[in-house]
Amino acid sequence: MDNKDVKIAVTGDVCINLMQWSIDRKCTRDLSWKNYPNVFRTFKDGEALLLSKLVEMSTGVSVIAPQIGSVDGYIQDKVLVSSTELELFPITDSDNNKTYRVKQYLGFTGPTFGEPKLFPIINDDENADMVIIDDENNGFNSNEDFWPLALKSLEKSPIVLYKTNRLNCESLLWKHIEKYHIENTVVVINGNDLRSKGVNISRGLSWEKTALDFVWQMSNNPKLASLAKSRHLIVPLGLEGAIYYNNQGETAQSHLYFLTNESEGEFIKESQGKMYGMTSCFVAGLARAMVSGMNKNDKFICLDDGIREGMVATQKYFMNGFGKTVEDSFPNPLIFEEKENDFIYKENIQDVLIRNTSNPNCQGCWYIIKDKSSNSLLEIAYNIVKNGEKSALRFIPIARFGNLKVVDRTEIENFRSIKNLMTEYIYTSNVVRPLAIAVFGTPGSGKSFGVTEVASSIAPELIVKLDFNLSQFHSISDLATAFHKVRDLSLQGKLPLVFFDEFDSDLNGKLGWLKYFLAPMQDGTFREGDSIHPIGKAIFVFAGGTSSTFKEFCGENISDEKDYDKFFREFQSTKGPDFISRLRGYVNILGPNQTDNEWDQLFIIRRAMLLRSLIERKTPYLINERGEAQIDYGVVCALLKVGSYKHEARSMEAIIEMSRLSHAKEWEQSHLPSKEQLKLHVDEEEFLRLLMKDTFFSEKIETLAKDLHNSRLENHRELPDLDLPCKHYWELTDEDYKETLRSRVKNIPDALQKIKYDLISVKEKCEIIEFTEAELNILSVNEHKQWSLEKKEKGWVYGSIIDEKNKTHSSLVSWMILPKEEKDKIMKDIKAWPKILADAKLKIEKMKYLCYCEVNGFDAGSR
Known part of the structure; x- marks a missing residue:
């Protein structure tokens, strides 16, 4: 099927977006009203109307959809109107260029009488190949008269993209889809929409945590029972990630797609405004890839590519906003075109199979870094x-807090939890007591550095750090002097970040300082003689000196019952439980030494x-x-x-x-x-x-690259039009080509992980394995994706011919539409890997167990 022959029907609930904004035009020589801010307003299509425009732009095929014509008073009285206030925001967080985005959503205006008006598809066609529905639960899902013919016909089986903000499993529409079209339906629902319905999925702590929460909720939450029956479910997670849930009956697998350098919600800063229609843009990107793959036997082979297309397009959609003037072209068709120097390519988006087990040990030990690299x-x-x-x-999640960079999942979650607490506290007015958190770690582990960088990444111009070491204090008056310094900074409009180092040191006995912090932590005041002074807004950080972890401080690591009872009695007498009750968070700093x-x-x-x-x-x-x-x-x-x-x-x-x-x-x-x-x-x-x-794998890269070149020279000798320097001996090839091959070799271990193989060094030459057809296909797709990413990062774009000067290449297309002869070249290279590696005394073997759940036979992907 040629793309131009594809027909798509887009329909669903309809609304009109009323947008208003003001421009301050100072004018003293004209009419008086011009001295005041000028308020402008315009109408833009929303919901299914906007979705149809986005789909038409993304796919370039024939789209049939509802139309409402001019937005006159009659229409406004009939349809749902969403009102928003716009403002100019920086295009990026640190950009002087600006674009209009939403400052605030003002709410909806319903029709004068009855329910919101629905509109039929113009020139509806029961032979539509794809049906895309925008179900906002505003009447469309219960009114069969407006459903597309291709969906109502029991003789047709179109692909259905079902976008919803709340799946109403009792609606006529869903029951119809569930009965007649569930096998061909892809449901798309935003992660925040799930959360708003009471589905507990963590946000912005770590990709592992969010993914595992989703899998658990799908298996156990009765609110998701209908969604769990979906064959294909995609949940966008902000602009930074998505989860694809694939249920084929007996088992369900979930894949996480994510950006390594961002967590959910980090791409958009408060200073950048908001945008409506981002899930619609994601669906349009998804449709673009599915249209490209409609001539394949597997209708859903393109979902992987579509998720990436959707994520990239949505980020561009947000960046563009409504333009420098609201009258600019919106939506901008360029969001679906790949250009040189794009800030993100779909190859930047990583994916990993989410482990799925109720075993708590596996929940804690799953790290993407282990699954993403062999x-x-x-x-x-x-x-x-x-x-x-x-x-x-580049393929592993990494969190940055100022100059602090973290890859350990435990640390990422701890630091982000602390950052969330600090952010909420900093931007909340009328707080009367300090925010109290504790930080533990061995001496030299970087307790002060880590928390300081987190705080500074939020509000560097506001925060001033103070350090006090309680082990050097001699009396309560020293503590009062410290509180006065904190109070002075607070009165100056600064936010003191106060480190009480070694707070667990002795004062007239073990943990003697704790009781003197209870009133400051609870009431925000401290006593000096007969006077009580307010402290003001501050962040108290209690850094442990004798306890390296929170559990050690609380005695939770004491296994003997008698010893614990003795500890707890002493802990109570020093006001330990009262102190802990006033803490709002803690973090254990993991230094360079192994903790377990x-x-x-x-x-x-x-x-x-x-x-x-x-x-x-x-x-x-x-x-x-x-x-x-x-x-x-x-x-x-x-x-x-x-x-x-x-x-x-x-x-x-x-x-x-x-x-x-x-x-x-x-x-x-x-x-x-x-x-x-x-x-x-x-x-x-x-x-x-x-x-x-012994040397690392990296020390053998030059030899492996040379061997791969010689293999190409042998395998591709029969191809007269071969566009490779491998027509020549290694010593005669140029350095750019050599560096490309070195890069390909460096990626071999990560590629092997995708088919569950490890690469290990051995003393003797080992057996040469042979990849299965399925393994070969996975490796080939990955190899082409990595090659494409490296090309694009060097400024190459797609072109009908290979042109070194203009940096165009005919192979910069998705694997689905890559010519067969190009696929064959890639596969021949990969078939040579086992021999090349064996010659270098590197053995390919099945991956070892990574965690408790694998040792005990749990399937990482099955439900």
Whole structure:
């Protein structure tokens, strides 16, 4: 089926958007009214009317839809009218250019009499190939007269895209779809719409947490029973993610699609305004991909591509807004076109199969970083140090809070929880008491740095940090003096971020300081003699000195019942429970040392990120123009693998400072401090042994790239029109081509993960495996996607011919429509991988168990 022959019917509930905005035109020489702000208003199509426009733009095919003509007084009295106030907002968070977006939604105006008017599809056709419905639960779902003919006909089976903000399982429309069209229906409902109906799905803590919450709710929440019967359900999560739920009867699988550098809700800042119609734009992007794949045997093979198309288009839709003047073209058709220097490409969007089990151990241990990479964590860590986290973690979720970068899921969730608390507190007026949070960690783990960066990322111009170490206070008067300093800052209009370090130190006995914080935390006041003083708005951060975790502080790690009873009696006598009741949050800082041998496997990633950060700050001259750290692999290995650092982050910093690097071009083993100096910070014998360990996979990249080239030279010899330098020997090929092959080799471990294989180093040449047809197809699709992303990031765009000068390439299309001969080239390369890797003594083997649930046989994707 050619795309131009496809016919789409778009219909549903209809509304008109009344938009108003004001312009302040100062004029003193004209009529008096012009001295005041001039208020303008206009009408724009909404709901199904807007959706039909977006679909027509995205697909470029024939769209039949309702039409209402001019918005005269008669129509306004009949239809639903949504009123919004517009304002100019920066296009990006730090952009001087502005566009109109919604400042606030003012509400709806209903028709004068009766229900909102519905409109029939003009020139309706029962042979429509696709039906797209916008069901806002405003009457359309109960009025069969306005349903499209293709949907009502029992002899037709169109693809149905069913967009709704609340699935009414009792409506006539849903019952009809469920009975006759459920196999061909894709339901789209926004994540926030689910939450507004009482579905508890976390937002903005971590992608893992949100995904696992969704899966649990789909399996257990009776409110979602009807949705759970859907064969295809897509839930957009803000502009940054989406979940695809695929239910084929006995089992259901859910895939998470996400941007690695954003969490849900982070793309849009408060200062950027709002936009209506974003879910409609997502559906239009989804339709675009499905139209492209309508000639395939599997009608839903394009959903993966469609989700990516929808996410990219929605972000562009928001960025464009209503334009510099509201009279600008809206919606802008360019949102569905891929251009050079786009801020996001669909290949940037990652996906992962969501683990699905009721086992609580699996809920806690699932980390996307484990599922997204078949490299050992050590190899990922090495890549972070060598090339920076932007390169090494481009497929892994990463959270940034100012200068703090975090990849450990536990830390991400803890820090985002604290950030949410702080944000709510900072922007809430009329608060009478400080916000109290606690932070725990071993000395040197970075307790102060982490919380400070989180706070500064919210309001750097407002927050002023104060530090007080209670172990150095001698009496209550010292604490009163500290409170006065806090109060003075608050009176100056600043927000004090107050660190009470070692708050759990002794004062006339264990935890003696706690009782003196109860009134300040509860009432926002402190006593000095007979006087009571208000503290004002402040954030209290209580940093533990003797307890490294919250559980340790509360005694929850004491297993012996008698010991715990004794601890709790003492804890009560020191007002410990009262103190905890006044806390609004806490965070355990995970430093560079491993906290638990069984569960904490990501310590090596934390070390790598800290080490890379220290190199960038203290020895930036060791990083070349390509962003590569010039450091001996043995040095990296020892720094990453040594058992523990005696003083945590301070020890890592000390080793860099003690190394002789002031005039070095590369950090070599000879630059390290002496054995006696190392002893201050690590087990020096273990550290020196680790310097001589085996090389990483990355040390074999050059050989593997050369072998892959030689394989191409052999496999593609029969192709006379081969557009590759591999017509020549490796030594005669240009450096750009070599770098492309090196990049392809670096991606092999991550690609193998997608078919559940690990890559491990062995001493002898191993057996050469053969990929199944299904595995080969998955690898080929992934290989083409990664190649496309790298091309686009270098400025290449699609063109009918390959043109080096103008950077156009005919293969920059989705895998579905890539010519067969191009697919065959990719598959031949991948078929050669097992032999190339085996020759390099790298073994491809099935992935080892990653967590408790896999050991016990739980299926990561089944419901």
